[in-house]
Amino acid sequence: MKDAKPFPVLKNDNLLRAARGEVVDRVPVWVMRQAGRYLPEFQELRKQHDFFTVCRTPELACEVTMQPLRRFDLDASIIFSDILVIPQALGLTVEMHAGVGPVLPQPIVVPEDLKRLTPDGALSRLSYVGDAITMMRHKLEGRVPLIGFTGAPWTLMGYMIEGGGSKTMSKAKAWLNEHPEDSKLFLNLLTDAIVDYLEMQVKAGAQMLQVFESSAEHLSKEQFLQWCVPYLKRIRDELVDRLTKKAIPVVPMTLFAKGAGHSLKEQSELGYDVIGLDWTVDPLEARNLVGPNITLQGNLDPQDMYRDPDELRNLTTEMVHKFGKSRYIANLGHGITPQTPITSMEVLVEAVHKAL
Numbered sequence: 001m002k003d004a005k006p007f008p009v010l011k012n013d014n015l016l017r018a019a020r021g022e023v024v025d026r027v028p029v030w031v032m033r034q035a036g037r038y039l040p041e042f043q044e045l046r047k048q049h050d051f052f053t054v055c056r057t058p059e060l061a062c063e064v065t066m067q068p069l070r071r072f073d074l075d076a077s078i079i080f081s082d083i084l085v086i087p088q089a090l091g092l093t094v095e096m097h098a099g100v101g102p103v104l105p106q107p108i109v110v111p112e113d114l115k116r117l118t119p120d121g122a123l124s125r126l127s128y129v130g131d132a133i134t135m136m137r138h139k140l141e142g143r144v145p146l147i148g149f150t151g152a153p154w155t156l157m158g159y160m161i162e163g164g165g166s167k168t169m170s171k172a173k174a175w176l177n178e179h180p181e182d183s184k185l186f187l188n189l190l191t192d193a194i195v196d197y198l199e200m201q202v203k204a205g206a207q208m209l210q211v212f213e214s215s216a217e218h219l220s221k222e223q224f225l226q227w228c229v230p231y232l233k234r235i236r237d238e239l240v241d242r243l244t245k246k247a248i249p250v251v252p253m254t255l256f257a258k259g260a261g262h263s264l265k266e267q268s269e270l271g272y273d274v275i276g277l278d279w280t281v282d283p284l285e286a287r288n289l290v291g292p293n294i295t296l297q298g299n300l301d302p303q304d305m306y307r308d309p310d311e312l313r314n315l316t317t318e319m320v321h322k323f324g325k326s327r328y329i330a331n332l333g334h335g336i337t338p339q340t341p342i343t344s345m346e347v348l349v350e351a352v353h354k355a356l
């Protein structure tokens with residue numbers, strides 16, 4: 001992007017400072033899925049446009065990314081997209097069915113099906129995400145940093161085998177047992193695509209990256225260490241290597257492995273700056289396990305957003321007190337759910353900022 005306009009100067013960099021372990025003015029807060037169905041203006045826009053049309057049209061993706069920032073005093077934005085754009089770019093059809101979620105009508109059933117995937121050219125089919133990121137950096141006018149993201153290999157493999165979301169991921173888990181060599185091939189293929197994709201996002205202007213290993217919750221500790229950790233490490237190492245070789249500044253990275261509180265120490269050794277926690281993890285125990293040099297993110301139970309405002313305020317304050325002001329980014333322990341009252345977001349954000 002030789003002739004590209006420089007990006008506006010960042011005014012609120014508390015998120016990036018927290019990620020790097022620097023002093024913050026206030027505890028930064030953002031919310032996973034902060035753009036989405038709990039916002040009436042999102043629902044309104046979705047009536048006019050199909051989900052993936054929103055993802056693929058930079059103006060629409062930016063509009064939706066901006067929606068929560070107009071309402072709440074958040075410290076970060078996250079580009080509107082979905083983890084399933086990678087399976088799409090690899091040649092699988094992905095549909096978004098109302099009330100169901102993502103559906104992949106021709107999933108990967110047997111190892112032979114891996115031949116249907118089209119890694120060549122996948123990155124160019126994702127260029128619309130880069131376009132949205134670059135546009136969003138300008139539209140933000142430096143107000144807060146912009147986070148880019150990806151699904152992690154095991155989580156993407158799960159959706160691609162199951163043909164959508166699954167309560168058990170049993171077909172994908174059966175693959176790990178029955179086709180271990182092909183599982184490695186599959187996970188490596190996804191890892192390669194992910195590294196390309198994250199590099200592209202950084203070049204486009206992403207100031208921080210989050211890797212969602214949301215389906216870690218279906219694996220035992222042993223399986224997590226075998227089927228997630230090596231690929232998560234490869235993503236971080238290869239991305240840093242590539243950016244460094246090209247003299248592109250490395251951005252902070254967050255690993256959110258839902259349900260992997262059994263392996264916090266192992267997660268802290270993978271090179272990520274930030275470890276995201278779900279609500280099953282105690283903040284003080286997490287800090288003891290990861291040590292002082294990792295930033296923690298999380299971890300209010302999304303269900304607490306349905307409590308009355310005083311209770312929510314108290315729970316949030318208590319959480320922030322437990323984590324403390326240094327090396328901490330406040331968030332929920334998973335995505336905000338569609339029926340959440342708007343006022344709960346206001347209470348949460350204000351309580352985080354006032355806690356310390």
Ligand code: 1CP
Nearest residue numbers: 032033034035036078079080081082083101165212214335
């Ligand atoms: O019709 C709609 O509008 C669908 C709702 C929706 C939204 C708002 C989906 C379908 N995806 C999204 C956006 C989205 N997805 C973001 C946007 C940025 C933000 O504001 O945070 C992000 C970060 C994601 C990531 C994502 N998609 C994850 C990882 C995070 C997590 O929640 O664990 C996963 C697992 C998905 C898959 C997915 N996409 C959509 C749904 C409903 C699901 C989950 C389906 C399931 O497993 O049951």
